[in-house]
Amino acid sequence: MVMLPPNVVLEPLFREWLREDIGRGDRATGAITANNNPVQEAVWMTKQAGVIAGLPFAEKIFSLLGKIDWQPQVTEGSFCENQVKLLRCRAGTDTLLTGERVALNLVMHLSGIATLTHHYAEKIADLPTQLVDTRKTTPGLRLLEKYATQVGGAMNHRFGLDDAAMIKENHIQAAGGITSAIAQLRSNLPYPLTIEVETTNATEVEEAIASNVDIIMLDNMALPLIREMVDLIKKKNSAIKVEASGNINLNTIREIAETGVDYISTSAPITQASWLDLSMTLV
Structure with a gap:
């Protein structure tokens, strides 16, 4: 099992990436959730086959924005085919929409590396x-x-x-x-x-x-x-x-x-x- 880096190291990185993306505020999300911010469910899916890496980091990114119920459907490091459900999560609409891009970017990048490494290994x-x-x-x-x-x-x-x-x-x-x-x-x-x-x-x-x-x-x-x-x-x-x-x-x-x-x-x-x-x- 691969050891996860400690939170004290990861959190400053994630906060900086969120600050970069959010800037002075998420204009679209802020507008549609100003008067109504219900808890919603989201599903992550693969769109191509590969090794999944970074799901624990995505959870930490979302958790910096709000409370989230994180339910992985696959194990970190699994090789998944196309159209596999990776996880279900529930959080406030603003948390899901604001954190989506940073979390997905990181997991897609790390999963690409893990996938090519897997082919070499x-x-x-x-x-x-x-x-x-x-x-x-x-x-x-x-x-x-x-x-x-x-x-x-x-x-x-x-x-x-x-x-x-x-x-x-x-x-x-x-x-x-x-x-x-x-x-x-x-x-x-x-x-x-x-x-x-x-x-x-x-x-x-x-x-x-x-x-x-x-x-x-x-x-x-x-x-x-x-x-x-x-x-x-x-x-x-x-x-x-x-x-x-x-x-x-x-x-x-x-x-x-x-x-x-x-x-x-x-x-x-x-x-x-x-x-x-x-x-x-x-x-």
């Missing part, structure tokens, strides 16, 4: 390789987008620069090499953060092995070289984890996983996901 479900996401996220939405990749079947890579130390190409260039970069890092790294090094060729892999790092990323390597590097790393230091990245898509992910890498990281489930079409209708 499904390709390697019978293999030990773990699919992981990246930091290529929408500014301000990382927490929720990474939640959606978990719902879809991926593991979260680091959330931020302070979660772990990843030495990338520009770090190596700036420090004068992998060995120098790692030496400088180790003198300042808090315990127990891990060190990962991005490599693009066999020479860099050898240097990373000699530096006894925790994870070696094989970045944009051809398939034969990935196989060779996995064998080399496991032979010289089986404690080092191996991650493949670059040129990962639905057509290539399985053959890359079959090389024996421990992790495959890709930004695609977030950066290439389309929103999943959903609707809310008063009944």
Whole structure:
């Protein structure tokens, strides 16, 4: 089960999004509910098949506007076909109409990410390789987008620069090499953060092995070289984890996983996901 982020983190985000949408007031809703604001029921439906992510967040968004009776008809993370009833909810007319767009936008966005992640994870479900996401996220939405990749079947890579130390190409260039970069890092790294090094060729892999790092990323390597590097790393230091990245898509992910890498990281489930079409209708 994927852990929901705490309310103390979520609520400021949701309040800001509602403020952005409502502005100085919901003109249409305010007019029709000024003298009569009855409790009404609404139904959410899928308009295409996909994995559902974000329903608990939608409930929290509506609850900031008024009391709501929230009755999900499916479990978070379920794969639903087209025209499936996701939930029924009852609230004041103003609460339902004012919160509709923000709530739907978020759930459609997160469900799109969860759906594409699911398709990637499904390709390697019978293999030990773990699919992981990246930091290529929408500014301000990382927490929720990474939640959606978990719902879809991926593991979260680091959330931020302070979660772990990843030495990338520009770090190596700036420090004068992998060995120098790692030496400088180790003198300042808090315990127990891990060190990962991005490599693009066999020479860099050898240097990373000699530096006894925790994870070696094989970045944009051809398939034969990935196989060779996995064998080399496991032979010289089986404690080092191996991650493949670059040129990962639905057509290539399985053959890359079959090389024996421990992790495959890709930004695609977030950066290439389309929103999943959903609707809310008063009944």
